[in-house]
Amino acid sequence: MLFAMKYFSGIGLAAPQVGILRKMIVVEVEGRITKLANPQILRVKGADVMEERCLSVPGLGVDIVRPYEAIIKGLNEEGQAVEIKAKGLFARVLQHEIDHLCGKLIVDYLSFWQSLKFKVKALR
Template sequence: MSIRVIVKHPDPVLREKCIPVRKFNANLHKLLDDMAETMYDAEGVGLAAPQVGITKRVVVIDAGTGLIEMINPEIVERREEQFGSEGCLSIPGLYGDVRRSKWVKAKAFDRNGNEIMVEGEDLLARAIQHEIDHLNGVLFIDIADKTYKPKEE
């Protein structure tokens, strides 16, 4: 495993629509391992492949309940609404107030090509939606009601 460089806004790779993964092989496993290590090193909650310069539909998330890997994820169900602050490892120092679904169910594949369903509420739901947005070239700054820098303490 190795830590990869996190791409920063306004790099154009962050605006690309990612392509689906077709091969579930050692290269994908290495990407997933590297992304997880990179996310943990940066103290993030989630990381999408374009954030490390790879335009594939790959996401890793850990919202406090353990590592979730999702390949080719898509949200299939949503409930209620939440409104709260979001940040992004690719846009350091900036936050935004974003409306998201409070609960989501996503269909995806695991690293071996097996279909999985991931349900999330609150922070996990927010992270799933945020990372899937990355796969479609959408950043939280595009949908935030307002953006801000945190006040100095």
């Protein structure tokens, strides 16, 4: 997963994106690599908007409002329970990847008209 993420110049990847049907994510922000299994968002705080892109939806950028801070629990590579306090971009990428595990993509944040415009563009 880490190889695939780096190969496609991503900063996060969820297992289902590469055909692995497991609740696992890998994130790399500011040189810190985080690997989590069964990640769950425990608490969130604040709000922030940023354009997000996704390896699964090439060519689309969507402004998404997300909590600025998030406390996330999961299992690390050794199978130990960990709790991560994340802020800013790190929190955003973790939340984006957890969305993938719930079957949610950045296109699901588009308004009806934005979504229609994207679909028409994709048909061309």
